[in-house]
C-alpha cells in the first residue's frame with residue numbers, strides 16, 4: 112500500500128484542488144481532472160496493479176499523446192477536451208444513490224415499464240441503494256449456482272480487475288494481442304486508463320453451458336466509461352457472450368471508449384451479442400453519450416467468431432467489430448442493426464480480414480434512420496495474398512423513416528488473391544405509406560405498425576440473438592423509434 | 598339503424614374530384630355489390646371508407662352505426678369493425694403472417710376492452726379458420742404476402758376477415774386472380790361469414806362471383822356516381838350488355 116499512497120500524493124500535489132490534507136485521503140474516489148502520466152499511475156495504483164501493467168498503460172498513454180483523433184467517420188461533434196474529464200471515479204457510494212425508485216427519473220422508469228422489466232430489476236438497473244443482484248433472480252441461489260457450475264467446468268468469468276490479480280499470466284499473455292495499445296486513438300486511450308470490464312476464459316474442449324452475460328456481474332462495480340473485455344476460447348471450446356442490456360443506460364460521462372478482444376483458438380467458437388442502449392441525448396441530441404468502441408476477434412484454424420449487435424443508443428456511435436481470419440477455414444460473421452432517431456449519428460460496420468485459406472465471412476447490416484439522424488455503414492473486406500478460396504458475402508440494407516434523415520453505405524473491398532470471392536449487395540428503402548396503412552386497417556395503431564415493419568426488416572439479424580434477448584430487442588426497436596411517425 | 602349510411606359523398610385525390618356525390622344505405626346483414634368500369638372510383642370509395650391518407654372528403658357525410666366515420670383514424674375504424682380486403686394486398690417482408698394476425702387481433706380486442714389472446718388461444722382460432730378456408734399452415738409462417746401468388750394474397754385477405762369478424766366488410770375485387778376452385782372456397786368462406794350483424798360491400802367485375810355470393814342489392818358506379826341500382830338480376834344484365842349501354846341510358 113505504500114506505493115499507492117505515494118502515487119496518490121504525487122497526483123494530489125499536481126493540482127490545486129487536492130493540495131491540502133490529501134495524504135490522508137486514501138479513500139478519495141476521484142482522480143483529479145485531466146489526463147497525464149500521473150493519472151495513469153493513480154488508476155493503476157488504485158487498482159493495486161502489478162508493475163508490468165502499469166508499464167503497459169504508460170506505454171499506451173505515451174503513444175496516445177502522439178496520435179490524433181480519427182476524423183474520417185461521418186459524424187460531427189464539438190471537439191472533445193480530454194483534459195476536462197475525470198478518468199477515475201470509484202463506484203458510487205450509497206449516499207449518491209437513489210433511496211428508492213421514487214427518486215429516479217420518471218422518463219427512465221417509463222421506458223423500463225415499456226420493456227416489461229420487473230420492479231426489482233428496475234431497482235438494480237437504476238442503481239437504487241441496497242438492492243442485491245440476487246434480488247433480480249427468483250432466488251438467492253441462482254447467481255451462486257451459476258458460479259459453481261462454471262467453476263466445475265474450469266471456466267473463468269470475472270471482472271478484468273479480478274483476473275489481473277488472480278490470473279495475471281492469462282491477462283498478460285492475451286491483453287493487447289488482438290487490439291494493440293497503439294491500434295487507434297481510442298484504443299490507446301482505453302489501454303491507458305481502462306477501469307474495469309469482463310474477463311472470460313473457456314478451457315480446451317469445454318462448451319460453456321449457459322449464455323455468459325455482463326448482467327450476472329452488474330453488481331461487480333460500475334464498469335464505467337473505459338471498459339475493457341477479454342475473452343479467450345481455448346481449442347475446441349464454445350461460448351456465447353451477451354453484453355449490455357436493453358434498458359436505457361445513463362452515465363454522467365459523455366465520452367465512452369471501450370475495447371473488446373476475442374481470441375478463438377483452433378476449432379473454437381465465440382458468439383458475441385451486444386445490445387447497446389446508451390442515452391442518445393434529448394431530441395436535439397444534447398447530453399448523449401459518445402461511444403467510440405474497438406472490438407476485434409482473432410480466429411485460429413477452423414475457428415468461428417460471430418458478432419451480433421443491436422445499436423440503438425448513444426448520440427454518436429463509432430464502432431466496427433472485426434474479425435482477423437488468420438487460421439485456415441476460419442469463419443467470421445457480423446450481424447448488425449443500427450437504429451438512429453432524432454439527432455443521433457452512427458458510423459458503424461465491420462472489418463473482415465482474410466489471411467488463411469478458405470476463410471469465409473458473412474456480413475448482414477441493417478441500418479434504420481428516422482428523424483434527423485444519420486447512419487453510415489462502413490465495411491472493409493480484405494483478401495490477403497495467401498487467402499486462397501476465401502469468400503465474403505455482404506448485404507447492407509438501409510431503411511429510411513421520413514425524409515430528413517440519411518443513410519450511407521461505404522464499402523471498401525480489397526483483394527490480393529484471384530481465387531477469393533467477394534459479393535456485395537446493398538438496398539435502400541423507405542417504410543411505405545401502403546404498408547403503414549395496411550397494418551392500421553387491421554387495427555394496429557400507427558407506432559406499433561412501424562415497429563412491426565421495422566422488426567420485419569431486421570429479422571435476419573434479430574434472430575441471431577439468443578432467444579430472450581431477441582424478444583427484448585424487438586421491443587427496444589419500437590421504443591427507439593418513438594415519435595418518428597404521425 | 599343502418600350499418601352504413603353514405604350521403605352525397607364527394608372525395609378528392611391530389612386535388613382531383615373522384616367521388617362526385619355517392620348515396621348508399623346498407624342495412625345490417627345486407628350484402629351489396631358494386632360494379633362499374635375501370636377507374637370509376639370503386640377502390641377510391643373503399644379507401645375513403647377505411648380512412649387512407651390523401652383521400653379528402655370535400656362534401657357529404659358517412660355514418661357507421663350512427664357515428665361519423667370520417668372523424669376516426671384508420672385503426673379506430675378497423676377496431677370498430679370496418680374491414681377492407683385490399684384489391685392489391687401489401688407485402689411486409691420479414692413479418693411472419695401469424696405474428697401479424699395475432700397483433701391485429703389483439704389490437705382490436707384491446708381497443709374493445711376485451712382480453713388479449715395468448716399464443717394458445719390464438720392458434721386454436723387460427724387453425725380452425727385455416728381449415729375452413731383450405732389454407733395450408735406453411736403459408737402463415739411465411740412473411741406477410743411476401744412472394745405470395747395473386748390468388749394466395751386474396752385468400753389471405755379472406756383469412757384475415759374471418760379472424761377479425763368485422764361488422765362491415767369491404768371486399769375490393771377479392772375474386773380477381775382466383776382460380777375456379779379458389780373462387781369457390783373463398784366464396785364459401787365469405788358466405789360462412791354472412792350474418793345478421795355483418796354487412797358486406799362486394800366490389801367485383803364479374804357476375805360469376807355473385808353466383809356464389811348472392812347480393813341483396815347491386816349498384817353500378819360510373820364516373821364517381823352510382824348511376825343505377827337493382828337486385829341481382831342487374832348483374833346478369835350487365836354481363837350481357839356491358840357498361841356502355843347502361844351508362845349511356847343512365848346519362
Ligand SMILES: Nc1ncnc2c1ncn2[C@@H]1O[C@H](COP(=O)(O)OP(=O)(O)OP(=O)(O)O)[C@@H](O)[C@H]1O
Pocket residue numbers: 610611613615633634635636637638639640641642684
Ligand atoms: N393519386 C391520384 N391522382 C389522380 N388521380 C387518381 C389518383 N389515384 C386514383 N386516381 C384516379 O381515380 C380514379 C378512380 O380510381 P379507382 O382506383 O377508385 O378506380 P376503380 O373503380 O377501383 O378501378 P378498377 O376497376 O380498375 O380497380 C381513376 O381514374 C384513377 O386514375
Ligand SMILES: [Mg+2]
Pocket residue numbers: 639640641684769
Ligand atoms: Mg379498384
